[in-house]
Amino acid sequence: MNAPGSLPPVPSAHDDDHLHEECAVFGIWNARNAAALTTLGLHALQHRGQEAAGIVSCDDNSEFYSHRGLGLVSDVFSDPRVMATLKGNRAIGHNRYATTGATLLRNVQPLFAEFAFGGLAVAHNGNLTNSETLRKELILRGCLFQSTMDTEVFVHLIATSLYATVEDRLIDALKRVTGAYSLVVLSGDALIGARDPMGVRPLVLGRLSGTDGDGDSWVLASETCGLDIIGAEFVRDIEPGELVIIDNDGVRSLRPFGQTKPHFCIFEYIYFARPDSVLEGLPVYAVRKQIGQELARESGVEADIVVPVPDSGVPSAMGYAEASGIPFELGIIRNHYVGRTFIEPTDQIRNLGVKMKHSTNRPALNGKRVILVDDSIVRGTTSRKIVDMVRAAGAKEVHMRISSPPTQHSCFYGIDTPERSQLLAAQHDLKKMAELIGVDSLAFISQDGLYRAMGYESRESCRDRYCDACFTGDYPIPLIDHDKEFGTGTA
Amino acid sequence: MNAPGSLPPVPSAHDDDHLHEECAVFGIWNARNAAALTTLGLHALQHRGQEAAGIVSCDDNSEFYSHRGLGLVSDVFSDPRVMATLKGNRAIGHNRYATTGATLLRNVQPLFAEFAFGGLAVAHNGNLTNSETLRKELILRGCLFQSTMDTEVFVHLIATSLYATVEDRLIDALKRVTGAYSLVVLSGDALIGARDPMGVRPLVLGRLSGTDGDGDSWVLASETCGLDIIGAEFVRDIEPGELVIIDNDGVRSLRPFGQTKPHFCIFEYIYFARPDSVLEGLPVYAVRKQIGQELARESGVEADIVVPVPDSGVPSAMGYAEASGIPFELGIIRNHYVGRTFIEPTDQIRNLGVKMKHSTNRPALNGKRVILVDDSIVRGTTSRKIVDMVRAAGAKEVHMRISSPPTQHSCFYGIDTPERSQLLAAQHDLKKMAELIGVDSLAFISQDGLYRAMGYESRESCRDRYCDACFTGDYPIPLIDHDKEFGTGTA
């Protein structure tokens, strides 16, 4: 059914044929202006989700306050009267990019509920692989679902847990779910952060120095850029399978899953994370440049200029240019003024398609042999349009270089990927892909090349350190819902 | 806490010191344009709640569709694109006047939920007297509440019932609640109506003749005016304690509570119901005129004109004029163009107060001895302002006659009453009240007079036929939540 009481869905902004991260989380403890600092943290994490944002704050009396809305952080929290309602010195926040569930207001996080033990707010980034299975069980037990989000499964599991304390109920709930998640939870007494046992999605801990005799503030954020914006110091990554409890006694760490084998998402380095973030000790910007360098070494080609597909292809194109000695040029301009819903009313107009977001720097491209550097090819539709534009601007040759291995498998751990049947690299060999995209040559970085760029000898040498299922089909976490529906081994 | 994701509350329109009905319900089965007919039914029932409206419809494939919003029916359902989404040949709808829970969008009915057995939508008019008690129990069992409405207690009781069928679960739920309610429920297979065992709130059954070979449609509505607007024929009142199940096999009746003693709300006749409705066999308009006649007989006074306080006082003033032979005049004009939020920016302006809604017909009042007829006195603030206005227009004497007995007790059965401490008649004797209101004389109809006007010999002769707790303090349904909080016998 369509949703009772729902707002109309916000038109999707992700028709640009990219993979998309679904969400960002942020939390802060013991800070004056906790909600305001949370808006800043969410703003810095806006690249991880632009469709909705929400904040729940809490004061010393365990009173909770909340505001959520569709749109950018800077729009949802633009009204000072709204900000004034978000009282208290602790808060959690969330940016949403809809993976599971259309973007209705009721699907906006954080979720808040009153429990027997008091209020609790939960926000999460990732995707559960057994949420449908759990949802059906919970409905059979009489639980009522108000949204289609995985997060609500968490909340019901906490609510129906037979344990007494928030901590025990939370651990009980985490033990029942499988999947990839980074969680922030706000109770009346504590701010809690958690990463799944594999640590697929990122979560970092920071500290903001207190002023005027206030103690220090503790901060949780999906990426370090969420700490930088408020001047918080990076303390450490939350570890895979770790539960961090922040309260007035400081920071405690629990490891309910014992020893686990981490599998951090490799695509965070390639595309999702902001270039100024540092993930698991590696600076994203430097990794991207090194991938570009490796790519130049692996699949060099004679050409006049190296041109990035903006904005994400820029650092690897810089690396490529550096390693190849071919000049780096801004041959494609990105238009940042695209509003939510640009209507293209006729076929004539629709055919102009991709030009709404990109335009070519004709004088720079005309007569040139061009190496285009992009981060990935999903369906190939955008790549085709970009190549056509570049040729129309007078390029003599177009060579495409991709800073990731071919994307051949869907992600079930929180990335919005199309089905395999729509993934170009899952359907065609390299030659056919080059033909479909219309380039003179096409190359992806090799799997080993990717890991070399990150400082390893090869993929084998860091096996099980990263999740690269989208390239390899090696899914480290069982796909429970998926296998129930389709049988095992079909992803 | 304030509400996660909530819209700002709509400013209350009920600062006019009246008692207010909280809600209207409507349902229709087997009708093309079911949702459109529901908007009409709700429109005719708009006087029972103006703050929000909602409809859930359902088609033959048990797919549900829904739209809810804050505002008048004619605003919430004004967009044809919205109407087009409300598919199916059956629907229920609801007008809300906020009693329990501020008017947030999430507090707007009907509520819809997916159960193990399929979808179910519920709308209700009335108030449960043990909802807090039940809510706490349900939260302890792990139920999550998303609203502050009594209706959600119903829905959780249905969800957690151990019975198998919708009917059995519904009956199970009804047996656990106490209070006053008229319910409409829409499942994939049936439209269900129910009244509480005392039948405090009204609910009627109607039939709309089919056209073009469609069968007849069945209709449920809070009042007969909801049938009239769509041309449906009145069939009968749903009986107290009755459960009516309407499906493709027709109409069935269940009586899960066995024999019960009805106590219909007397105030429906005095003020709440629309004058063109017929409740429990008695036409409201005629009852009001008879009350006016009785009032004239009981407490006649020499005067020049009888003036109603519009709009509700008109029929009783007409009856009073008829019985007394004193001319009926429209001495007070009501301004119907009051928008939602009229700001009165300074004290000078605020003192002009009540004149926003009423103005005096100065030429008609000047130099006259005036009998003002109104339906009730709650806090007395509006009465005082009206009297002052009438005197300022030149009235020589002002005598107030009230077509109900003194309102001395709060209602716990679905009417928005202030606490006893704010009820003028609970705090002062008649003489003091007259003084506070500023009239030359004041009289209420007697309790026996009220029942005489309705065709009985006295209150005694129809004891237990009506609920008149607001006048007498005789509460027919236990006040479970209230007694837990304040001890028994304190209402």
Added chain:
Amino acid sequence: MNAPGSLPPVPSAHDDDHLHEECAVFGIWNARNAAALTTLGLHALQHRGQEAAGIVSCDDNSEFYSHRGLGLVSDVFSDPRVMATLKGNRAIGHNRYATTGATLLRNVQPLFAEFAFGGLAVAHNGNLTNSETLRKELILRGCLFQSTMDTEVFVHLIATSLYATVEDRLIDALKRVTGAYSLVVLSGDALIGARDPMGVRPLVLGRLSGTDGDGDSWVLASETCGLDIIGAEFVRDIEPGELVIIDNDGVRSLRPFGQTKPHFCIFEYIYFARPDSVLEGLPVYAVRKQIGQELARESGVEADIVVPVPDSGVPSAMGYAEASGIPFELGIIRNHYVGRTFIEPTDQIRNLGVKMKHSTNRPALNGKRVILVDDSIVRGTTSRKIVDMVRAAGAKEVHMRISSPPTQHSCFYGIDTPERSQLLAAQHDLKKMAELIGVDSLAFISQDGLYRAMGYESRESCRDRYCDACFTGDYPIPLIDHDKEFGTGTA
């Protein structure tokens, strides 16, 4: 063309087949809270126009402030921040009902413009009969029109006048226009009121006693109810052809047109004015009752009940009942909760038509011989629907009595009338009209009867005292634009 920069038009609320007044004006001089008092005055005059409202205020430094919007006064001026911007101790305001020009925001009054001599704001009620002619002349001279309102013609005439002072320019402009108008004008130095030489549209002068050592405030308003709401005392009607100039020296009166023959609009008494207003010395409510009495005398019929078509038919129905001795009953209920845009999505629903605003009091009508009293018949469509409803409610006979003579001619003086071809009484004789409306008998008050009800012996005896062109076709003011287009004598 459609309008540059325009808002979408507000759906018309006047599909109810009534004649409609176009506008109200209000002005106040020397009052703290001038803008707030103006909102109250406009609110009391809301019946004269509901589609848009505007206020221009001015302070002692001749700085002007303005706010205008589409909707009811209480909505347009509901924001205290808006009110705070309307500074100064003098203001004029306007309610609009669109006659000339669709209701776009740019067509909302008061108009404000900067002239060589300073700022000037103008608001007007009425209609010019040579505005098209003047507009064409002004465009030829190079004037640019931003709206389609007559008021803008005034403003351009003032701007292009060769006279030096505001007064002289205003008189110059007034001498060039023909038509019906009541004007309020606010300059940096004065508040000015004016009525056309025939005094077709009303305008009254009032005084509000000063408090705290402030001097008295002077008030101009379309009707006395605009004075009453703010507690201002009625001083006198502005006279036909009079120009009243209110400034710090008090009130002066100019008569630029010399002696003129007044022709006040008779329809103000019958329908437009609020019943509590007093126009040209006659109380509207009393006149309406007397018309009802006269109507009963002229065209009595045997029946059981007299039923008004609410709200406008109520006083005349009361008069009819009184004179005939037949009981007055509220057989038709008006629903005041009709929002701006109620969609009736299918033919089945559309056929339910008029029931959105009216419903029948079935128990009161069933089996009765009914006399329906209404104020006028325009196209007859609403009358037909009302009659059908009353019959469907069980009335045995329906007799319609109309408190105005047959409306056979269009108004060109500020009333929104359909063309003659659409006026039922212009196309058919009484018998045919009765048949088309579906009544057992039909009668209008006679022209002489109407004037008798107003205290004259006959129409002849007060000839040229009133404009009754809509009944008689005697147009007292030349129809210049109309005659240019259609030739003379065709209205």
Added chain:
Amino acid sequence: MNAPGSLPPVPSAHDDDHLHEECAVFGIWNARNAAALTTLGLHALQHRGQEAAGIVSCDDNSEFYSHRGLGLVSDVFSDPRVMATLKGNRAIGHNRYATTGATLLRNVQPLFAEFAFGGLAVAHNGNLTNSETLRKELILRGCLFQSTMDTEVFVHLIATSLYATVEDRLIDALKRVTGAYSLVVLSGDALIGARDPMGVRPLVLGRLSGTDGDGDSWVLASETCGLDIIGAEFVRDIEPGELVIIDNDGVRSLRPFGQTKPHFCIFEYIYFARPDSVLEGLPVYAVRKQIGQELARESGVEADIVVPVPDSGVPSAMGYAEASGIPFELGIIRNHYVGRTFIEPTDQIRNLGVKMKHSTNRPALNGKRVILVDDSIVRGTTSRKIVDMVRAAGAKEVHMRISSPPTQHSCFYGIDTPERSQLLAAQHDLKKMAELIGVDSLAFISQDGLYRAMGYESRESCRDRYCDACFTGDYPIPLIDHDKEFGTGTA
């Protein structure tokens, strides 16, 4: 006064201490989907003005259609129903960045007016230097102004011209104004483009090949990127002082001002134009890179990395890096997700200031000697914040290099510049500026260096080819209004 009927002003997006172009214009003749193509053209020109947008279209019957609104093109024209109203095969459009007049809806272009000869729509980019003088004259003649835009002066001059044809009236009007302007005008018969005699602001002519037997379309746009987006071929720049008339007979050219000395705005190359545009034969991107190279030659400094201040500083930083051999690094990340109104509710937060739009790439900057390249310094406030951020990220040294000469004078030709007293370079010498901004060294490109980068030998060698008054104070067009107010020679 504040504005009658105005919407609240859109909060300024230009608090980032940059100079800003005020507007873009676009026009198209003989194109199916003329309005849709205009939205695309305006979208490509969005960098020239983001506060409002408007389109007026016209069909073969000389009927005009219009829509204007506040916001981005992609928002104002997102509704297909709006687009459907913009009929016809010719249109003009405008993006607004408010210079003269706050951004109220009534200040949004194109302006449309009905003249004696028919409708006419006008949009303009630039600034008149005698508009106040003309406005006063026109008001004295009785013209009424509805906006505060220069464009309205044009329109009144056309309206009051004594010439007969549109062309003659337009030329008459152009001869009376002084200043910088590029105009597009749409009459019932023709699309007209015009540049002021000095050609300060750009305007180009393009052609779009017809399909399906339609003839070719002619296009006017502020920059070539407005042609590229719709696939139109660049034909030529409109020449300074040229009037181009496009109608069904093709393209004609008039030169009402005879021979003139062009002075194209040099700042278009430095900052305003999009890098992919070609202005007066020179590609913007290449010019910017060459400026960067020249800057490196003129004021080299030992350092580890060259970092652009994004987005505008990127090409010159690339040129600088190339010429200096110092690596180019993206040390500052721009956040493109800044909504209209981000509230920073407390001082603590406000101090975080510039970080809303920029963040530092800490790993890339830490421990490095950094050369920051930016396009200009206006007040210096943003520069100071950027420098502080870069130091906070660990930079050992910060050297700032500016790709324009010091901005020491205000612009009166269409650029939004602060007064001289607020221009850092007008108040301080280089050493003091470096100290105030907090850099280890500061250098601007020299005036001769700038012209060398554009292919000339020196400034002297291309004297009078460009307007560089903001650097030199040599104003080629008289500042009539300004000199009247302040005396001559004070700008």
